[in-house]
Amino acid sequence: MNYLTLYRQWRPQTFEEVVGQKNTVAGLKNAVKEGRLAHAYLFFGPRGSGKTSLAKIMAKAVNCTEGIGGEPCNRCSTCKDINNGSFMDVMEIDAASNRGIDEIRDLREKVRVLPAQGKKKVYIIDEVHMLTTEAFNALLKTLEEPPPSVMFILATTEAHRLPATVLSRCQRYAFTRLSLSDVVQRLEEVSSANEINVTEPALETMARRANGSLRDALSILEQCIAFCDNDIDVNEVLEVLGLVNQEILIQIMAAMLGQRTQEVLSHLNTLIRQGKEPVQVARDTAMCARDLMQYRLLGDDAELLTMSPDILRKLVAAFPALSPSQLSGGIKHLLKLSDELRYNEGQRFLLEIGFLEAIDIMGITSGEQSSKIETSIAAPSSPPAVEKAPKTTTAGSWEEIMDKVKAGKVTVHALLAPASVVEMDEKVLTLGYRPDRRFHRDKMAEKGNQEILQAALTQVLGHPLEINLVILEETAEQPPVVRKAVEIFGKDKVKIIE
Template sequence: TFNEIVGQDHIVQTLKNAIKNDRIAHAYLFCGIRGTGKTSTAKIFAKALNCEKGPTINPCNECSVCKGIDSGRIIDVAEIDGASNRGIEEIRDLRERIKFTPTEGKYKIYIIDEVHMLTNEAFNALLKTLEEPPKHAIFIFATTEPHKLPATILSRCQRFDFRRLTAKDMIEQMLKILKAGGFEAEERALEIIARNAQGAMRDAISVLDQCISYSNGPVTVDVVTDILGTVNDEVLFGFAKTVIERNPEKGMEIIGDIVSKGKDVHQFIKDLIIHFRNLMIAKTSDNVGGAIELPDEIIEDLKRQSKNTTLENIIRILNTLTQAEKETRWSTFPRIVMEMTLVKLTQPQLDDSLDGILDRIRILEEKLEKGEIKYQEKKVIEDKGRELRTQRQTEPNIQAQEETTVEKAEGKKKAQSEEADKMIKAKQNEKMKSETREAEKGKDDGETQDTIEKKTSIKQEETENELITLNDIKNLWKKTIQVIKKEKLPLYYNILEAEAEPTEITSNGVISFEIKGYEGHKIYIEMNLIILNQYYFKGFFPS
């Protein structure tokens, strides 16, 4: 009866009112995902209309018509499979038979399942009957893909959308089935079945039937996970912990254990997606219980685990897992895809997506706040720059070739600086004498004081710019790349080394770059230069 239909109250109430008020349409369209009760509702509606005590909202299920509909022997109610009877000849035959009045009931009812499988020619043949149907004829179309039906068919039907069933509704229905059969089951086991059914009651009942056959006693969580190939909550929380703590070794152990037990890797990834979705809800919503249909103790565990990571990281993980789910669906080596995904999740420096870059910046900011990053790198680069300038002043034709360690550079710094200072002072004295002579000559030539000062300023700038050349800048950049590699900074040093070339140094000491190579790398190079300028070598690079 209508009372046995689960989770579709809006449809049941509408059909009951139509029967009460004698407002029966000639064509109905029942659409929704599989296993939500479309065909069952159609049969109950047919019984309600053709019952000997009807039309009634409560068919008796005792008269010959009701029993005949249940057994499928009443010719007035025909259930047709649209996938196997999809041609124009079948529809023409249907049109011929529908002309005859019903033999036992009040209506001739045709239930066409998977109606979207009919051909265009068959739809065109059916259209004429829908436009001018006999008074005793009723069509009930059922489909999972209503968008495939022609608009001319849709416009002539009353459409009912069957909703996905909630986990609560499915659990209540399964408890009724278990009670009627004298079986028992753990509530958590039923929750897992309902979650994996994804709103399809028929799928849930099918899995429950398998679990009852498999189990010698009550249906437990272990029985359900064995049947479905899923993992329990402890494994999901454990794997999520390894991802959040960036521990790939432990994650590999979990994956190996899952595969050795014969679990489905693709199903495991889907379970992880649901788990991290729940973490996202726990991180952002105050009303977690309304959005997550899980026991209170599991929800509390989700809240605790969500505090150990950021919302941005959870979203990055969800994006990565969603991509992995697509790849494992058809992959011959799902385990390898899962292991690659684990490495990418636990080592964001290997993830070149925008989410991965943002995650590395976030990690960098966290380390700066905690004081875990030392500013030694900046000091080393500044010392190297002074060393290059000293060599340029004393020995213009000698290139800096030594690749010393940070400790050697610190040891030599003092002596080189003193020698450099002497040479700089000598050059500056010589320059000043020359400028004085030129100034006196300018006065003799009648030049104004402003003209003399302007010339002097220009020459001073030229003198300062002569202290460092483009070759020095390139050598300084090479040593910067070496420091980045040695200190394992979270930057794209390979791209920086290959595609970012210094071109000049401005008067205020900022190095300009020419970005060459692949155009798609430009945003990464610019972002890395900003990070270098902001956190390591302030003022050296453009921001």
């Protein structure tokens, strides 16, 4: 026996069984019932919203010999043949698979031949936007003068890519993403029919992740069944999907908003140790921020959230000053980060730096902190404070400089933290990085980051310094640059501060 995926097994067979798309379904069913059929239909909308399922129901409904009230009977030989794909007058063309060249040529030759078995020849062309220009032109010829016994159902996720000449010849139906409750309800039906116990939060998590696509939702359920047998709870769903546990996500988000960098870094550490992909961590955090933004704007009306509204409500309450623009800035940044992570080495550093930058964007600063940031950023353009006597460069002043850097931009502080001060005098600051911290060095070399450091130097020392960033050689007892520095400046002037 062939193994049927849940999606196929649970494909609706009548208009009545279709999930969602109420107006579209009612309109089409009525058209069949009253015999007011168009020659060409265009079904457009997101994947998994039921376009091809409904196209097949239409094909059956117009050919069924025993249908009642517009519904196909699913018992007559016509319905049965269409259901198992052996009916000669219903042709399915997948334009995505070979761009439809052969099929459309074939269609042009045979379209005027009368139906062999049924009342109407039905051509279902899926992903129609993928047709070649040549195939489109051929299709257009047929659409211009359609034989009365032919019906076209074109389906696409990207209606905007269809030529206006094709659009104007079709009766158009917009399919919408299914609502969360529609998907949950369907998942519940399917799992209970298969005697699988799925907890409510697990169902919701699957439905949220499927983002309004029933096909995706059922495929997630299928994976969970394979993994967990007959009892499924929310953590198993997260595990199967390779997603970050929601509790940890929320803790990360709360720590980011509260600017608790240590906590964020330690969570990232834990996730990496658990084997989570940095790309996934960045993307899940972005999704969490997206949910938070939706909830911040719409409250309990927010739809298609991946996080539970209860958790989001608490988070919004904890950070009343949180603005949607802060969140959208953070989301953009995290999505960009997840893109970068895909193509980069040194993923872990990139992840850490990326999150610290996100804290800068999304973190809620107190009034005092934000004024500090302004002063330190403004510092380089202001004239050096000549009246201020330069301080001696000691461990104490480096610490002070680092504090100023931290107040200015926490990511720059993180870039400087692994560096050791190789040399610091009245003119030059040389910082050394271990070879495995090359990423930090390179980031620190960027102009914007240098400016933050210069601002801090100016604040503490009264003037900027020439900054050198060097990679230390691990094998040498003393880095060569230190030896060189000692040689040039003398032992007294060079202090190594770990």
